[in-house]
Amino acid sequence: MNKSALRFVAGNGLLDRRAFLKSGYGLSLAAAIGLSPAGRVLAQGEPPMPAWMTSLGGADVEYGSPSAHERQVLRQLQPSTAQTAGFSIWHSPLQHQRGSITPSGLHFAVHHNGIPAIDPERHQLMIHGLVERPLRFDLERLIRYPMVSRIQFLECAGNTAANALSPTARNADCQALFGQLSGAEWTGVPLSYLLREAGVKAEARWVICEGADGGSHSRSLPLTKLMDDAIIAFYQNGERLRPSQGYPLRLFVPGWEGNVSVKWLHRLEVSDSPVFSKDESGLYTRILSDGEILAFGFPMEVKSVITHPSGQQQLPELKGFYEVSGLAWSGLGRIAKVEVSADNGHSWAPAQLHAPVLDKALTRFSIPWQWTGAATTLLSRATDALGNTQPSRSEWRSRYAAHSFNHYNAIQAWRVSSSGEVENVYA
């Protein structure tokens, strides 16, 4: 290791990225090799060429899949939901992902009533209530409206509930703890176009948004937000929505708790008040520690998690270089800053934010780390463009009534033991 590369920016081995990467450093991760005099042939003692280098390869297919060697990278069914007919929660494998796009096949999903098998030729979207012209669209016509695309995150209100609820930190991986979170490019028709065409009446304030699933999942949403940036989404990551994500169409409400982006959307009723559907008065209302009820608190607060290294991973070498990498997001705007601590919060250094840093989108952060080998705790703390930052777990807990778990966004702590095991802890 070239020592000039080791310009420390915070305690316990966090490194200055520029000095580190621009130097002629060595991570000591490669094996030096001896070459024969010809310089191009393989070294002595080298195993023979593998079969795939000495024969023609196999055929491709019309729709590709991951390698058979990556079969362990799957969505995970949250065990508590497995036995409940119709209700299921599927987590994204964040610890296996890099970048900020979640492949559509691994996007998290929460289903209240299972996945309806909708025939797109029979599906319609109706807009009615406090409008001048009640309208109904079939899919073939709706899809001809002007579209926009945005890369944005979706997070379930209940993501990371275990850390909110469990008195002691549950030993679990990043997928189990944070996996109700994904990022994708969503494409569709701005809802404002359709509402303007229907002619919203002056007294309108809310829109009741209902899905075509068996249980008619429905939420009341403020008209202002729907006119601002909500879309009727048809495409995710360049192809039509998958059934799990609302095929043939869903509402997508940027930055707000996932369940209001109503899947399989078929009805929008413009109203002067919310409807207090079972879905909003029950599951998604919060109670503050002073007993106040927080209904219709939609935006997901600023949050971050280190995905590499993270819970239940095993560091392959017991000291030396690691890149600390993770995701940050805020339902209120862009991520402005992510700080990382490698000494349980005694000192912090700013991580690099990887471009593009987009509004209400997953933002990848990273910082190089020279691990001494001693046990320590890694933390990340995100701040958004509005200046909101993450609370500690105790600060978060003191804000909400006992047994609260929605919108948990406290600073996450991963303990790294001297034997290289990474574990979820409360800092």
Next chain:
Amino acid sequence: MNKSALRFVAGNGLLDRRAFLKSGYGLSLAAAIGLSPAGRVLAQGEPPMPAWMTSLGGADVEYGSPSAHERQVLRQLQPSTAQTAGFSIWHSPLQHQRGSITPSGLHFAVHHNGIPAIDPERHQLMIHGLVERPLRFDLERLIRYPMVSRIQFLECAGNTAANALSPTARNADCQALFGQLSGAEWTGVPLSYLLREAGVKAEARWVICEGADGGSHSRSLPLTKLMDDAIIAFYQNGERLRPSQGYPLRLFVPGWEGNVSVKWLHRLEVSDSPVFSKDESGLYTRILSDGEILAFGFPMEVKSVITHPSGQQQLPELKGFYEVSGLAWSGLGRIAKVEVSADNGHSWAPAQLHAPVLDKALTRFSIPWQWTGAATTLLSRATDALGNTQPSRSEWRSRYAAHSFNHYNAIQAWRVSSSGEVENVYA
């Protein structure tokens, strides 16, 4: 239609986007509906609720797939390659995609020697030649280096060859003509890190990059470019590369013709000169019209295509509103401008570029269009941040020798007949 919305910005119906979208316009695409007095129930004569609205839906799975109703959206094997052992070209279905991300399962691919079935535990990357320290990496170590992510396009040098070669315009769809083009988020280790660690010698100018496929696909690339922005890519759209894209690792060289982003990369030999491999002296050398040989002309030139509407589509109504939408890209930088003509080039209007507009990335553009119903020809013309713009077909043809087809980037023309058929033509 609210006539105030129709502020024209170019001939034959191209509309001002802001005036169009901000007005209380009606696209006349919805059916007005009569509601019962209660206001919430379905209209009289409405068919009964479909079964999916009155019962619990189905279960989800660990790795999701597109809807069964979208089974026609597939990559397409270029027919001329179907019978050639090992060599195949698969086209992306651009006319079915929206936004700027291509789903990994639909990413285009050109295989010179089929897909090798590589065991990632046995795969290594070697760096040798004009370096101080020849190095060999196994995958487990290489993947611990710091990574970057970038959303960028990949295009085959031979994309749109039919329009270069065929004396009369071939009646084909956007996928067949332009489908050797895709966009994705690529994540990996900057090659500069590894070359610095190996210690490149002063006389080094080139790097010979070789794949582990049976035919050892290899290209010589200038050291400057590889030090600038090339990466060893491990991830595409958040998950590990698929076999078709080079699993377990590939070179990714932003903006340059696709074949130099060597898949299944296993060897980098630093050199003072190119090696003139079969792959570079044969397929990918160009001949100019004056007989000059253009070898090592790597960057893909600025280009665009309207995907909606495009070849062999049938417009569902024979006049009225359509969004004209397409993709633009340049291997030399960001897209600065896309102009659209709805009157075969007599007049042009700037299209909207959808954010984020990224360096060497697919950029979605769109413009609203009020079609009169008369036959016409749609064109798009992109300009990049360096001021490069697309030539006409005759300008392109006059630059290259007869039978040239690589790097074809002329302005594309789609003829719209009065019966709503869209056809590839030469403008």
